[in-house]
Amino acid sequence: MEGDTIAAISTPVGEAGIGIIRVSGPKAHSIGEKVFRPKGGGGQGAAGLPDKLESHRLFYGHVIDAGTSEVLDEAMACFMASPRTYTREDVLEIDVHSGPRVLSRVLSAVLAAGARAAEPGEFTRRAFLNGRLDLAQAESVMGIIRAQTDAARRAAVEGLDGRLSKEIGRARRGIMQALAYIEATLDFPDEEIDPVPEGWLESRVEEALRVIEQLVASAGTGRILREGLPTVIAGRPNVGKSSLLNALLGTERAIVTPVPGTTRDAIEEGLNVRGIPLRVIDTAGLRQAVDAVERIGVERSRELVHRAGLVLLVLDAAEGLTADDREIAQELVGTGAPVLVILNKVDLGKPTVTERDIREVLPSGAVLLVSALTGEGLVELEEAIYQAVTGGRVMLGEGVAAGTARQEAALREAARYLNEARNSLRTTGGLDLAAIDLRGAADSLGRITGETAGEDLLDEIFSQFCIGK
Numbered sequence: 001m002e003g004d005t006i007a008a009i010s011t012p013v014g015e016a017g018i019g020i021i022r023v024s025g026p027k028a029h030s031i032g033e034k035v036f037r038p039k040g041g042g043g044q045g046a047a048g049l050p051d052k053l054e055s056h057r058l059f060y061g062h063v064i065d066a067g068t069s070e071v072l073d074e075a076m077a078c079f080m081a082s083p084r085t086y087t088r089e090d091v092l093e094i095d096v097h098s099g100p101r102v103l104s105r106v107l108s109a110v111l112a113a114g115a116r117a118a119e120p121g122e123f124t125r126r127a128f129l130n131g132r133l134d135l136a137q138a139e140s141v142m143g144i145i146r147a148q149t150d151a152a153r154r155a156a157v158e159g160l161d162g163r164l165s166k167e168i169g170r171a172r173r174g175i176m177q178a179l180a181y182i183e184a185t186l187d188f189p190d191e192e193i194d195p196v197p198e199g200w201l202e203s204r205v206e207e208a209l210r211v212i213e214q215l216v217a218s219a220g221t222g223r224i225l226r227e228g229l230p231t232v233i234a235g236r237p238n239v240g241k242s243s244l245l246n247a248l249l250g251t252e253r254a255i256v257t258p259v260p261g262t263t264r265d266a267i268e269e270g271l272n273v274r275g276i277p278l279r280v281i282d283t284a285g286l287r288q289a290v291d292a293v294e295r296i297g298v299e300r301s302r303e304l305v306h307r308a309g310l311v312l313l314v315l316d317a318a319e320g321l322t323a324d325d326r327e328i329a330q331e332l333v334g335t336g337a338p339v340l341v342i343l344n345k346v347d348l349g350k351p352t353v354t355e356r357d358i359r360e361v362l363p364s365g366a367v368l369l370v371s372a373l374t375g376e377g378l379v380e381l382e383e384a385i386y387q388a389v390t391g392g393r394v395m396l397g398e399g400v401a402a403g404t405a406r407q408e409a410a411l412r413e414a415a416r417y418l419n420e421a422r423n424s425l426r427t428t429g430g431l432d433l434a435a436i437d438l439r440g441a442a443d444s445l446g447r448i449t450g451e452t453a454g455e456d457l458l459d460e461i462f463s464q465f466c467i468g469k
């Protein structure tokens with residue numbers, strides 16, 4: 001347990017029904033007694049005022065400035081004694097009305113009573129340091145807060161429950177067993193080590209590798225759930241790209257939240273298609289730029305397409321395939337991203353663009369007939385998007401270990417080490433080398449759950465949290 005006591009406003013600072021100030025550390029109780037004055041027969045029966053804040057009970061009363069005795073607000077306060085708390089330290093939570101002034105006055109009163117202002121993520125960091133959560137679970141807390149869709153939320157809740165940690169623990173145990181055996185063999189070559197069955201060592205490594213490879217495979221899904229799939233709407237001007245985006249936004253049932261844009265020359269919108277979060281980018285167009293200013297936009301568009309996980313190529317069904325369309329389609333071939341071709345404006349009559357025209361320039365990718373104006377074909381488009389992303393697999397929900405970019409990188413590193421170790425074991429006398437790689441793999445995995453995470457890594461992770469979390 002750390003020595004000092006931290007405090008922060010744990011709810012967004014704005015006008016709302018309730019705002020919460022959270023305090024954690026050894027002084028939590030004494031701070032509560034200084035700044036909170038319970039009213040009525042709180043915890044001590046009808047006889048009178050409770051003389052102290054009993055643990056895990058909610059009290060009604062007032063928050064006061066301990067210096068001047070000024071009443072700052074009506075409040076509810078709950079003191080929770082260590083260790084059954086979020087941080088495993090003593091915790092005090094004070095609920096007041098939410099408003100910038102009242103929250104900052106209450107926080108000041110708490111600080112004056114002996115706390116210091118918490119750093120971003122410091123409550124969760126303490127939960128980690130005190131062993132209540134491992135690092136992967138701590139990151140899941142942020143995953144829950146940031147989840148934009150229900151699927152992302154579900155995956156993060158599973159992460160908090162320790163699903164990823166359990167799998168990693170399983171792989172790491174196998175590696176440690178193999179390592180212990182190798183080290184014993186190397187350190188005491190003359191002694192009789194308990195013999196293991198033929199192939200035991202290899203199978204420990206194989207098993208660990210299998211677990212890790214499955215986790216790596218699911219990490220891509222985790223990333224999509226967390227960050228949204230970068231999706232580009234491509235097409236020459238006036239084919240209906242913006243209309244299509246608006247139509248898709250209009251049909252969605254979930255709440256749409258604007259994603260902080262990384263590009264200035266393209267609109268970026270968060271879109272939820274059957275539980276899959278998409279970050280849709282409506283580009284400035286891909287045709288050759290005529291002047292320098294436009295060229296910047298076009299270059300940006302190219303770059304975006306190359307990084308896209310999905311491209312929606314919009315064509316004007318009524319106008320036929322133009323030279324610009326062909327050029328854009330050519331650009332898309334070779335990006336590797338799945339392309340869905342959308343023949344828009346089908347409300348204007350039978351399309352003049354045929355599937356064969358399209359196949360000449362774009363060998364694969366579903367072709368969909370859509371009208372952004374009337375909404376025709378949008379359900380089919382959503383289905384096609386879902387299929388393109390999931391590949392027909394039911395990917396969202398079960399079996400997903402949502403990984404952050406950091407976790408994914410560490411998993412890949414562990415898999416590389418394990419592959420090397422396996423190769424070394426196949427050659428005679430490779431035990432030394434195998435041990436080095438197994439140690440590397442165990443360290444990589446330990447960085448995910450936190451056993452081998454240094455201060456720098458912890459700083460990096462927890463600084464991404466909000467204050468009060």
Ligand code: GDP
Nearest residue numbers: 236237238239240241242243344345371372373
């Ligand atoms: P963008 O330049 O590709 O973004 O195209 P816009 O979305 O701005 O659309 C260009 C024009 O086409 C606008 O006048 C739209 O109203 C019209 N438009 C877009 N989609 C449809 C459609 O499905 N049917 C019809 N008839 N018009 C459409």
